[in-house]
Amino acid sequence: MPTYTVHAPQGLLTPEHKQRIARDVTRVHNEVTGAQAFFAQVMFQEVAPGDWFMGGAPLANAQVFLHGQIRGGRPLEMKQRLLRQLIDVVTAATGLARNQAWAYIVELPPSLMAEYGHILPEPGTEAQWLSSLPADDRALMEGIGR
Numbered sequence: 001m002p003t004y005t006v007h008a009p010q011g012l013l014t015p016e017h018k019q020r021i022a023r024d025v026t027r028v029h030n031e032v033t034g035a036q037a038f039f040a041q042v043m044f045q046e047v048a049p050g051d052w053f054m055g056g057a058p059l060a061n062a063q064v065f066l067h068g069q070i071r072g073g074r075p076l077e078m079k080q081r082l083l084r085q086l087i088d089v090v091t092a093a094t095g096l097a098r099n100q101a102w103a104y105i106v107e108l109p110p111s112l113m114a115e116y117g118h119i120l121p122e123p124g125t126e127a128q129w130l131s132s133l134p135a136d137d138r139a140l141m142e143g144i145g146r
Contacts, residue, residue, distance in 0.1 A: 001039035001113070001120055002029050006090075007065040010046040017093050018044050024089040025066070026145070032082045033074060035126060038144040039115065064090050065102040072107035073123045079105055116141060 004025050006013070013021070022042040030037045052059040066086055070079075083103050090101040110120040116137055121129035130138060 001035050001110075001115065002033075002068055002070045003041045003043070004029075004066055004068045004086075005043045005045060007045050007047055007052075007067070009052065009059065009062060010048050012062055012064070013044065013046075013094065020093040021089060024093065025086065028082065028085045028089055029068075029070075032078060032085060033070070033123065035071075035123070036130070036141070038141045061100065062094075062096060063100050063102065064094060064096060066090055066104075068103065068105045069108055070105055071110045071113065071120060071123055073110065074107075079107075 006018075006021060021044075025042050026037050026040040029035060029040050047059075050058060052063075054060075054063070068082075068086065070082075083105060086103040087098060087101045090096065090103070091098055094101075110122050113120045116133075118129075118133060118137070130141070133141075
């Protein structure tokens with residue numbers, strides 16, 4: 001359900017940074033939204049020098065940009081809490097200042113998303129949706145991350 005892409009200048013994030021960010025983004029998304037952790041995807045993209053510009057000029061200092069795509073239908077307060085905690089995850093993992101961390105959330109209608117071969121449920125109906133799936137699919141999903 002949630003897919004988070006972390007963009008950072010090439011060489012900024014170590015494997016340890018990436019592992020910590022992926023773990024903590026997954027944890028925060030689960031805690032804030034209640035969605036099962038096995039849906040969270042975190043991908044990293046390194047940006048080569050000269051390929052990231054701000055204000056029309058090449059990036060002058062380290063920045064991390066976290067772009068999250070999540071299912072729509074959650075209250076604004078929840079989404080803003082999620083954003084604040086995602087910034088905390090990035091800064092805690094990297095040691096960057098808050099003004100060097102960016103996070104955006106884009107909402108997608110669940111009816112237009114399919115994962116594990118199934119159209120996704122509306123927020124709050126995950127348990128019923130999961131129980132309606134074939135046993136093999138449930139086992140696959142529930143085994144991820146364990």
